[in-house]
Amino acid sequence: MAGNGVFAEIFDVEVYKYYSDGEWKKSSSGKSVAIINPTTRKTQYKVQACTQEEVNKVMDTAKTAQKTWAKTPLWKRAELLHKAAAILKEHKASIAECLVKEIAKPAKDAVTEVVRSGDLVSYCAEEGVRILGEGKFLVSDSFPGNERTKYCLTSKIPLGVVLAIPPFNYPVNLAVSKIAPALIAGNSLVLKPPTQGAVSALHMVHCFHLAGFPKGLISCVTGKGSEIGDFLTMHPGVNCISFTGGDTGIAISKKAGMIPLQMELGGKDACIVLEDADLDLVAANIIKGGFSYSGQRCTAVKVVLAMESVADALVEKVKARVAKLIVGPPENDSDITPVVSESSANFIEGLVMDAKQKGATFCQEYKREGNLIWPLLLDNVRPDMRIAWEEPFGPVLPVIRINSVEEGIHHCNASNFGLQGCVFTKDVNKAILISDAMETGTVQINSAPARGPDHFPFQGIKDSGIGSQGITNSINMMTKVKTTVINLPTPSYTMG
Numbered sequence: 001m002a003g004n005g006v007f008a009e010i011f012d013v014e015v016y017k018y019y020s021d022g023e024w025k026k027s028s029s030g031k032s033v034a035i036i037n038p039t040t041r042k043t044q045y046k047v048q049a050c051t052q053e054e055v056n057k058v059m060d061t062a063k064t065a066q067k068t069w070a071k072t073p074l075w076k077r078a079e080l081l082h083k084a085a086a087i088l089k090e091h092k093a094s095i096a097e098c099l100v101k102e103i104a105k106p107a108k109d110a111v112t113e114v115v116r117s118g119d120l121v122s123y124c125a126e127e128g129v130r131i132l133g134e135g136k137f138l139v140s141d142s143f144p145g146n147e148r149t150k151y152c153l154t155s156k157i158p159l160g161v162v163l164a165i166p167p168f169n170y171p172v173n174l175a176v177s178k179i180a181p182a183l184i185a186g187n188s189l190v191l192k193p194p195t196q197g198a199v200s201a202l203h204m205v206h207c208f209h210l211a212g213f214p215k216g217l218i219s220c221v222t223g224k225g226s227e228i229g230d231f232l233t234m235h236p237g238v239n240c241i242s243f244t245g246g247d248t249g250i251a252i253s254k255k256a257g258m259i260p261l262q263m264e265l266g267g268k269d270a271c272i273v274l275e276d277a278d279l280d281l282v283a284a285n286i287i288k289g290g291f292s293y294s295g296q297r298c299t300a301v302k303v304v305l306a307m308e309s310v311a312d313a314l315v316e317k318v319k320a321r322v323a324k325l326i327v328g329p330p331e332n333d334s335d336i337t338p339v340v341s342e343s344s345a346n347f348i349e350g351l352v353m354d355a356k357q358k359g360a361t362f363c364q365e366y367k368r369e370g371n372l373i374w375p376l377l378l379d380n381v382r383p384d385m386r387i388a389w390e391e392p393f394g395p396v397l398p399v400i401r402i403n404s405v406e407e408g409i410h411h412c413n414a415s416n417f418g419l420q421g422c423v424f425t426k427d428v429n430k431a432i433l434i435s436d437a438m439e440t441g442t443v444q445i446n447s448a449p450a451r452g453p454d455h456f457p458f459q460g461i462k463d464s465g466i467g468s469q470g471i472t473n474s475i476n477m478m479t480k481v482k483t484t485v486i487n488l489p490t491p492s493y494t495m496g
Contacts, residue, residue: 022215038104038338047222059237065216066188081125084211089118098200128184147491156479158186160239171197178242181474262467267419270412273306277424283317289448290397299449305408338371348394418461420449
C-alpha cells in the first residue's frame with residue numbers, strides 16, 4: 001500500500017516527505033501542498049512545500065555527489081539501475097494506487113506505466129554501457145595539408161547536475177525517462193515532480209533509494225511552482241534541464257542560461273485520412289489515439305482531417321465505437337476517467353462551447369459531472385473554431401473535412417505545434433510524400449501517434465519542443481564530448 005511497508009519512511013502523519021542527501025525529510029517551511037483527487041475533488045495527499053534554501057542545499061549535495069559518481073565504473077552504474085528497475089516493478093501495485101488517486105489514471109494503465117518504467121530503466125542501463133563504453137579515434141592526415149602527427153581521442157563525459165521536470169500525465173514514466181539516462185551518463189539528478197503525480201514520483205524515487213545509489217546523487221523536491229519553480233530552473237547549479245509539459249517550457253527556455261535543454265511541450269497531432277484508407281483501422285486508431293486516458297496525452301490524436309468523400313462513413317464508425325467507451329472512476333478501469341483538475345475541465349468546456357456557438361455538429365450530447373467529461377466527437381469543425389487549433393487535453397475530438405491532401409497538410413503545418421501526426425492510406429508512396437511535407441517531429445503511417453517504444457526518438461518542432469528524447473538520444477544529450485589530442489614529433493603511419 002502507498003505510504004506503508006517499505007514506503008513508511010517517506011510519509012509523516014499527513015504529509016509526504018521530500019528526498020535530499022539520501023534521506024527523507026520534512027521541510028523547514030512547515031507548509032504543505034495539497035493534491036486533489038480528480039475523481040472525488042477532495043484532498044487525497046499532501047507533500048512538503050520546500051524552501052529556496054532547501055533547494056540550495058540539494059544543489060550543493062548534488063554537485064558533490066556527481067563528482068564521485070562520475071568516477072564510478074559504467075558496469076556499476078548499470079548494476080544499480082537494474083536493481084532499481086527490479087524494485088520498481090516489485091512495488092508496481094503501491095505506485096499504481098497513487099497514480100489512480102492522484103491523476104485518475106485507469107488502474108490497469110497505472111500498473112502498465114510502472115512496469116514500462118522499469119523496462120525503460122533496464123534498457124537504459126544496457127544502452128548506456130554500450131554507447132558510453134566507446135569513443136572515437138581520429139588521425140590528422142585525413143584533413144588536407146596535414147601529416148599524421150596528431151591522434152585525437154574523443155569520449156562522452158557527464159554534464160553535471162540535471163534538473164528533471166516531468167508532467168502530471170506520466171509522472172513515473174516521464175520521470176525515469178530523464179533519471180535513468182542522466183545517471184548512466186554520470187550525472188546527478190534533481191527531480192521536481194508535478195503537483196498532481198508528486199506522490200507517485202516520491203514512491204518511485206524511494207525505489208532508487210532502496211537500490212543503494214550514493215547519497216545526494218538523486219534528490220526530489222516538492223513545492224509550489226510560484227515559490228521554487230523559477231528558482232530551480234534558473235539556479236546556477238543546474239547544468240541541464242529536461243522538461244515535459246506545456247507552454248511553461250517556453251518561459252523556462254527564455255530564462256535558462258547557456259545550458260542544454262530537452263523539452264517536449266505538447267502538440268496538436270493531426271490525423272490525415274485519405275480516400276483509400278481502411279476506415280475500420282482508422283476508427284480503431286482514432287479511439288485509441290484520441291480517447292485513451294481521456295485524451296490527456298501529448299501524442300493524442302487532437303484533430304482528424306478527413307477527405308470529404310469518406311468523412312460520413314468514418315464519423316459513423318467512430319461514433320459507434322465512442323458509444324462503447326466506459327465512462328467512470330479509474331478504480332473501475334473505465335476508458336474515460338475524470339480529467340486532472342477542475343481548471344482543465346473548465347478549459348475543455350470552453351472549447352466545446354465555442355465550437356457549439358460557431359456551428360459544429362455534436363455527434364454526442366455534451367455531458368459533464370465535476371471533472372468527468374463524457375467522450376465527444378465534433379464534426380464539421382471549421383478553422384475559425386478554437387478547437388481546430390488549441391490542445392484540449394481531454395476527451396473531445398474535432399473532425400475537419402478536407403477536399404484535398406494539400407488542404408490537410410496546410411492545416412497541419414499552420415499549427416504552432418509540431419509534435420506528431422499520422423496518415424492513413426494504402427498507398428505507401430503517398431504516405432511518404434505526405435510524411436515529408438508534414439512539419440512534425442514524427443509521422444505515424446497507418447497508426448495513431450505514440451511516444452514509444454521508449455528507445456525510439458521522440459521530438460517536436462516549433463512550439464512542441466527542443467531537442468530529441470528516446471533512451472539513446474537522452475543519454476547523448478546529457479553528455480558532452482571531451483577531446484584529448486596526442487601530438488607526435490614526427491609523422492607515424494601504420495604499415496600493416
